[in-house]
Amino acid sequence: MKLVDFLNFEPLNRLKDEMGIPRDAYGSFAITVDAGRLTLSELEALTSGDGIEISFNELTVLQDGTLAYKDSRVLLYIRDVHEYGSAPREPKYHLANCSTLQDMQSKGRFERYVIATEVTGTFKLNIISKNVKRSERRRLHVCQNCLTDIGFDGFSRDDDREQRRQYVGAFTPDRFFDVYPRSLHVKKPSHTAFTAPLNDYTPDFPEISTTLRSRAGWRCEICRRELSELRLRKYLHVHHKDGVKSNNSPANLQVLCMRCHAEAPNHSHLKQLPAYKAYLAEHPPL
Ligand SMILES: [Zn+2]
Ligand SMILES: [Zn+2]
Ligand SMILES: [Zn+2]
Numbered sequence: 001m002k003l004v005d006f007l008n009f010e011p012l013n014r015l016k017d018e019m020g021i022p023r024d025a026y027g028s029f030a031i032t033v034d035a036g037r038l039t040l041s042e043l044e045a046l047t048s049g050d051g052i053e054i055s056f057n058e059l060t061v062l063q064d065g066t067l068a069y070k071d072s073r074v075l076l077y078i079r080d081v082h083e084y085g086s087a088p089r090e091p092k093y094h095l096a097n098c099s100t101l102q103d104m105q106s107k108g109r110f111e112r113y114v115i116a117t118e119v120t121g122t123f124k125l126n127i128i129s130k131n132v133k134r135s136e137r138r139r140l141h142v143c144q145n146c147l148t149d150i151g152f153d154g155f156s157r158d159d160d161r162e163q164r165r166q167y168v169g170a171f172t173p174d175r176f177f178d179v180y181p182r183s184l185h186v187k188k189p190s191h192t193a194f195t196a197p198l199n200d201y202t203p204d205f206p207e208i209s210t211t212l213r214s215r216a217g218w219r220c221e222i223c224r225r226e227l228s229e230l231r232l233r234k235y236l237h238v239h240h241k242d243g244v245k246s247n248n249s250p251a252n253l254q255v256l257c258m259r260c261h262a263e264a265p266n267h268s269h270l271k272q273l274p275a276y277k278a279y280l281a282e283h284p285p286l
Contacts, residue, residue, distance in 0.1 A: 038070050046074065046272060047082035049118035049137065053079070056105060065096040065150050065202065067115075071184045074115040075173055076101070077140060085130035092143035093123065095176050095266070096150045100143060117182055120202055142171045151207070152176070153233040154214050160230075167230040179206045201245045208248050209238040213255050220257035223286050227257060235279045237261045259285070 008252040038046070051068070059206050060068040067074050093116075094101055097176070104111070116123055122139045144164060147155035155167070202208075213236050218228035220236065227236045239261050240255045241246060258279045262270035270276055 003229045003281045011048055018195075023065075025181075037074055043072075046072065046117040047114065047119075049116060049120075050112035050124055051077075051079070051118075051120050054113050054115050055173050056101075059115070061097040062184075064206070067181050068098060068184055069095070069115050072117060073177070073180055074180050074185060076113055076115055077123055079212070080126045080128055081115045081122070083177050085125055089202055090138065090140060091125070092146075093151070093173070095123065095146040095180075098143055098145040100145045117177070119172065119177060121172045128202050141168050142173075142176075144168060147171075152179070153230065154210050154218075155230065160283075163230045166189045170231055179209075199243075201244050202248060205238075205245075205248065209254075212238055212253060216255040219255070220260055221255050223257060224261040225257050225283065225286055234275065235283075239264055239267075242277075243283040257283075259283070 017162070040101065042052060044050075053180070054069065058069065062068050062073070067076055075095060076095045077092045081089070081091060092100075114123070121141070122137050125136050125138055127134050127136050136258055144155075144157070147153075147168075147243045148157050151168075155164070159167075213233070217226065218233060218236055219226045227233055237256050237258060239256045241252050241264075243266065244252070256264070258276050261267060262276060
């Protein structure tokens with residue numbers, strides 16, 4: 001097959017001339033360095049919960065404090081669990097370079113870190129007891145220092161202990177990846193004639209959303225339902241009125257409970273989500 005040489009492809013060049021685009025401009029194609037992408041086997045290991053063993057310096061700490069390996073946001077945990085008594089200390093999984101991790105780094109404790117992107121919070125552990133090692137999958141809890149450090153859902157150590165316990169007990173990584181997407185494929189900062197704007201959230205949207213919801217007193221702007229309890233905050237959304245997810249101008253944003261959000265134009269898909277049904281079951285209309 002003969003490929004067209006677009007440098008000397010006259011129909012395209014004439015079109016460019018007509019559009020006033022320089023002949024040497026080819027639009028912005030997404031170019032990613034191969035070494036920076038997950039391999040298929042890495043992707044499988046990450047999503048299956050098997051995880052990948054890694055040293056901390058192979059990770060990138062992103063600007064928002066979360067952790068990345070190559071082009072993917074990841075969770076981090078320590079695989080080896082030493083069982084001494086009857087009640088082993090279960091490790092937590094981390095979402096961010098939290099104070100616990102920083103502390104371990106500064107003390108030179110280089111444990112065997114494992115990264116994963118598994119969404120239910122079930123990870124493969126090595127249980128070591130009396131020099132016998134066995135593999136086991138366990139559901140782990142999220143690190144509270146991570147939640148505090150990135151202010152997830154406005155989580156803070158000042159929150160009521162019982163509320164925090166409930167929140168962490170129900171928290172699964174899919175909730176984290178909803179707000180902080182796994183894929184880090186670079187978004188074009190500006191548009192050219194050849195690239196349509198991507199309708200996607202900006203990287204700082206999680207922060208904007210938390211600030212806005214907190215400022216609103218964790219209350220829906222339409223029905224006025226208060227959802228300040230930690231475990232309920234996930235039902236409070238920030239809606240983009242014009243449908244453009246990157247337009248975070250204050251006038252375009254509205255704090256809405258899931259019920260009111262699902263009534264916004266083109267939002268009926270929200271009604272298919274299990275969270276919507278759970279919210280309605282627990283919160284009949286006011
Ligand atoms: Zn942590
Ligand atoms: Zn509402
Ligand atoms: Zn919306």
